[in-house]
Amino acid sequence: MASAVIVAAGRGVRMCSPVAKQFLALGDMPVLARTLQVFAAHPQVADICLVVPEADFAFCRKSVLPLVENQKPIKLTAGGRKRQDSVQCGLASLDRPEKIVVIHDGVRPFVTAKLISGCIDMAAETGACIAGIPAAETLKRVDAGNVIAQTVNRDGIWLAQTPQAFDFRLIQKAFEKAAADGFLGTDDASLVERMGVGVRIIEGSRGNIKITTPADLEMAARLLENQSTAEAKP
Ligand SMILES: Nc1ccn([C@@H]2O[C@H](COP(=O)(O)OP(=O)(O)OP(=O)(O)O)[C@@H](O)[C@H]2O)c(=O)n1
Numbered sequence: 001m002a003s004a005v006i007v008a009a010g011r012g013v014r015m016c017s018p019v020a021k022q023f024l025a026l027g028d029m030p031v032l033a034r035t036l037q038v039f040a041a042h043p044q045v046a047d048i049c050l051v052v053p054e055a056d057f058a059f060c061r062k063s064v065l066p067l068v069e070n071q072k073p074i075k076l077t078a079g080g081r082k083r084q085d086s087v088q089c090g091l092a093s094l095d096r097p098e099k100i101v102v103i104h105d106g107v108r109p110f111v112t113a114k115l116i117s118g119c120i121d122m123a124a125e126t127g128a129c130i131a132g133i134p135a136a137e138t139l140k141r142v143d144a145g146n147v148i149a150q151t152v153n154r155d156g157i158w159l160a161q162t163p164q165a166f167d168f169r170l171i172q173k174a175f176e177k178a179a180a181d182g183f184l185g186t187d188d189a190s191l192v193e194r195m196g197v198g199v200r201i202i203e204g205s206r207g208n209i210k211i212t213t214p215a216d217l218e219m220a221a222r223l224l225e226n227q228s229t230a231e232a233k234p
């Protein structure tokens with residue numbers, strides 16, 4: 001079994017919306033409710049810590065949690081200034097953490113139960129596993145003037161996603177070390193990698209998008225439509 005930490009305490013600056021993107025409607029419910037539903041229904045997830053801005057606790061209690069058919073405890077925790085701070089808040093607030101913790105962005109609503117299982121199972125076997133996709137485009141390093149400085153060889157290059165799953169004591173140590181060193185990473189695995197621990201990566205899906213910009217939200221609406229059409233087919 002695993003404990004889940006769902007981080008949704010960001011401000012969503014790149015979405016350029018007065019409403020934080022995790023609370024924007026995707027179909028008939030907020031983005032965050034869709035993400036939560038997948039984890040709440042997952043047989044290997046024992047409990048959930050939902051990390052949101054403290055100012056949004058009431059909204060979550062009124063307009064998000066009731067949409068999540070759920071027999072599992074969902075604990076609300078206030079986030080921090082950076083994503084890493086919010087994950088730390090989530091880890092610290094787990095009352096009785098399971099051996100494995102699975103960390104996921106609240107704005108990745110198209111995560112599948114299969115991908116969650118894959119990350120949990122591989123983390124249980126090896127200590128750490130994240131989702132990702134191999135780079136499919138050509139990668140360019142660009143200078144300040146938007147002039148291409150270098151074409152980066154994409155062999156072996158993957159784009160990290162979430163879920164990111166870890167042995168709880170390992171990720172706890174990684175966060176303690178990062179805090180002591182003043183290290184700030186953009187994902188959780190980077191804190192474990194810097195300890196010299198091998199982190200496995202399993203193939204996610206290009207559909208496991210992180211809703212970041214207005215274009216992503218439009219893409220998400222199309223993905224949802226396609227999903228509903230596919231489910232309606234006999
Ligand atoms: N201080 C933060 C920053 C981010 N997140 C969460 O981490 C996930 C991925 O972060 P990102 O997509 O960057 O969200 P924001 O930080 O809100 O976006 P922006 O950088 O555009 O402000 C999101 O679910 C976001 O809510 C968080 O819990 N706490």
Ligand SMILES: C[C@](O)(CO)[C@H](O)COP(=O)(O)O
Pocket residue numbers: 083105159160161162186187188210
């Ligand atoms: C954790 C992550 O989703 C992996 O791709 C990504 O690093 C989050 O970055 P953000 O800048 O916090 O959106």
